[in-house]
Amino acid sequence: MSLPPVGLRAHRDRGMLEITWPDDPPVELSFFDLRCACPCAVCIDEITGAALLRPETVPKDVAPIELGYSGHYALKVTWSDGHGSGLYTWDRLRALSERSRRV
Ligand SMILES: [Zn+2]
Numbered sequence: 001m002s003l004p005p006v007g008l009r010a011h012r013d014r015g016m017l018e019i020t021w022p023d024d025p026p027v028e029l030s031f032f033d034l035r036c037a038c039p040c041a042v043c044i045d046e047i048t049g050a051a052l053l054r055p056e057t058v059p060k061d062v063a064p065i066e067l068g069y070s071g072h073y074a075l076k077v078t079w080s081d082g083h084g085s086g087l088y089t090w091d092r093l094r095a096l097s098e099r100s101r102r103v
Pocket of ligand 1: 038039040041042043044083085086
């Protein structure tokens with residue numbers, strides 16, 4: 001399991017979430033990409049893993065209203081489009097971070 005990030009910072013002017021992992025330089029994920037990667041049962045079919053969320057329905061300027069920890073294992077985000085059931089586990093956030101680093 002991934003260790004929790006040591007730093008989380010929302011850059012609202014640029015629409016980016018900066019995440020600092022214990023053993024890596026900070027990485028930035030866009031609010032939009034993060035919203036589209038929501039892992040909840042509404043956005044992803046729990047059984048097939050198929051994406052149910054259509055990115056074109058997500059506002060381009062979507063932003064987190066609230067960021068909070070869920071226990072020791074995940075980030076809970078309430079989004080400006082009213083969606084708030086997604087828990088981003090450290091493993092998932094880490095995977096998204098690695099992916100954005102390679103782009
Ligand atoms: Zn969701």
